[in-house]
Amino acid sequence: MTASVIDGKxxxxxxxxxxxxxxxxxxxxxxxxxxxxxxxxGEDPASQVxxxxxxxxxxxxxxxxxxxxxxxxxxxxxLLALIDRLNVDxxxxxxxxxxxxxxxMNADLVINAIDPAKDVDGFHISNVGLLGTGQKSMxxxxxxxxxxMLRDQLGDLSGLNAVVLGRSNIVGKPMAQLxxxxxxTVTIAHSRTRDLPGVVRAADIVVAAVGRPEMVPGxxxxxxxxxxxxxxxxxxxxxxxxxxxxVGDCHYASCAEVAGAITPVPGGVxxxxxxxxxxxxVTACCRAAGLAEPEGLTA
Ligand code: NDP
Numbered sequence: 186m187t188a189s190v191i192d193g194k195x196x197x198x199x200x201x202x203x204x205x206x207x208x209x210x211x212x213x214x215x216x217x218x219x220x221x222x223x224x225x226x227g228e229d230p231a232s233q234v235x236x237x238x239x240x241x242x243x244x245x246x247x248x249x250x251x252x253x254x255x256x257x258x259x260x261x262x263x264l265l266a267l268i269d270r271l272n273v274d275x276x277x278x279x280x281x282x283x284x285x286x287x288x289x290m291n292a293d294l295v296i297n298a299i300d301p302a303k304d305v306d307g308f309h310i311s312n313v314g315l316l317g318t319g320q321k322s323m324x325x326x327x328x329x330x331x332x333x334m335l336r337d338q339l340g341d342l343s344g345l346n347a348v349v350l351g352r353s354n355i356v357g358k359p360m361a362q363l364x365x366x367x368x369x370t371v372t373i374a375h376s377r378t379r380d381l382p383g384v385v386r387a388a389d390i391v392v393a394a395v396g397r398p399e400m401v402p403g404x405x406x407x408x409x410x411x412x413x414x415x416x417x418x419x420x421x422x423x424x425x426x427x428x429x430x431x432v433g434d435c436h437y438a439s440c441a442e443v444a445g446a447i448t449p450v451p452g453g454v455x456x457x458x459x460x461x462x463x464x465x466x467v468t469a470c471c472r473a474a475g476l477a478e479p480e481g482l483t484a
Contacts, residue, residue, distance in 0.1 A: 186408055188444040191334050197456035200333070200482065204463045205246040207479040211470065212247065219470035220249035221279040221305065221462070222271045226264060226290070227257035232283045239281070242459050248466060251277060261290045265298050272300040278473055279305035279466035302473060305465040308355065316362050316484075323465055324484045328360035330457025331392055331413045332367070332484060338411055338446050339390075343368035348385055350374050350401070350434065351394035356415055360392050363484055381405075393434035403439025412440055412447040415454045 211217045221243045225236045236252065243250035253267060264282075271277050280303045286292050296304070301311040307325035315322030335342060347369040351357035357373060364371045374384050385391055385405040393401050394415035406412060416434030423429065433450030441447050448454055464482035471478045 186443060186445065188412070188441040188447040190441075191338055191411075191413075191446050191448045191453060193330075193334065193448055193453040193456045196334055196337065197330070197460035200330075200457070200460040200464055201242065201246055203479060203482060204248075204460070204467050207467050207471075207482075208247040211467070211474075211476070215474065215476065217470060217474055218247070218249050218276075219278045219467050220251060220276045221281065221466045222251040222253065222274075222277045224253045224255065224264070224267065224271075224280070224282045226255045226259055226283070227287050229285065232285075236283055239459055239462065242463060243466075246463055248463065249276060257287050258289075261295070264290065264295060268295070268298045272298075272303065277303065278470035279303055279462075281306050281462065303469055305462055305469055306355075307359065307465070313354070313359070316359060316366075319366060323469065324363065324461075325355055325359045326458045326461035326465060327356050327394075327415060327454060328363050329461045329465070329484055331360060331415065331454055332363045333461070333481075334448065334454075334457065335364075335390060335411060335413065336367070342390070345369050345389040346372070346387055347390040347392065348372045348374055348388035349392045349394065350381075350385070351396075351415075353394065356394040360394065360415075364390070364392075366484065391435075395434045397434055398432050399434070399436040401435040401440065403436060403441075403443045406440050406443040408443050409445040410443075412444045413454060414440075414448050414450050417450060417455060 240250045271280050280299050296308045301309045304323050307323040312322040347364045349357050349361045352373050352375045361371050361373045382405045390411050392413045398418035414433035414435045418432050420429035431451050468478050468483050
């Protein structure tokens with residue numbers, strides 16, 4: 186079997202189109218323009234790239250983008266004061282504090298200072314609790330994007346065996362909650378799991394989020410299973426000194442021979458993450474204004 190490739194880039198473009206259409210509607214019919222505030226503390230190079238990309242895509246869908254760049258040695262109290270201001274700013278519907286934060290800051294404290302209704306990353310404990318109890322919440326972007334692709338690929342997920350590799354708060358756990366919400370039989374595997382190959386072989390859906398380059402080989406995959414590879418890992422530079430290749434947590438070539446469908450890396454889950462951030466911002470804006478939410482952009 187050769188898997189069909191789930192094109193995250195094309196899917197993300199469709200999500201952005203839907204977001205842009207809804208933004209245009211909100212602006213024209215209700216005089217509201219959704220706004221996303223992104224806060225970056227310090228000069229982490231990868232974070233700078235993400236923040237630039239988020240700002241650009243926010244403007245492209247017609248939303249307002251507010252960027253706040255703070256020095257790495259900013260006192261935590263100053264960051265909390267900024268969040269307080271953004272929480273009450275009516276032009277701001279979504280707030281994202283780029284992680285990781287410098288060591289002198291308590292990330293949990295900072296994230297939980299964000300108004301849950303504006304927490305477009307879905308990391309606030311209120312949103313975690315709402316998701317866990319099956320209530321309307323803001324859903325973390327990477328798992329949301331993965332779920333959208335799974336639903337598009339498979340339709341009804343009810344009754345399918347799903348294995349999530351990884352139990353982080355930002356990917357593994359919320360992904361498992363979403364799959365449970367869609368009535369999958371869910372197993373969460375992690376570094377202490379016994380017989381990982383056996384666990385994965387039982388799965389109709391495999392979501393890999395371990396951060397280990399090409400860890401999952403094709404012979405762990407049940408024939409016809411759907412594989413969502415969340416991992417983004419850069420291999421060491423090649424002999425010519427070029428940048429190392431980006432690979433996922435799954436060994437793409439061997440998994441693609443067995444799976445029914447698979448996301449590539451790059452071009453799979455990655456592009457969906459920012460698209461879902463924009464989707465969450467428009468959702469947050471609609472909820473704040475008491476207006477109907479766009480269809481197909483939430484869990
Ligand atoms: P974390 O490091 O927070 O979590 C990794 C998880 O994988 C842990 O639960 C860990 O288990 C588990 N794990 C590690 N090694 C093994 C192993 N050998 N066998 C089984 N389980 C293992 O990572 P994140 O969740 O933040 O990210 C995971 C990957 O997803 C990374 O490659 C990251 O770059 C990528 N990512 C991609 C995004 C995107 O937009 N596409 C967004 C976010 C992340 P334990 O808890 O027992 O230690």
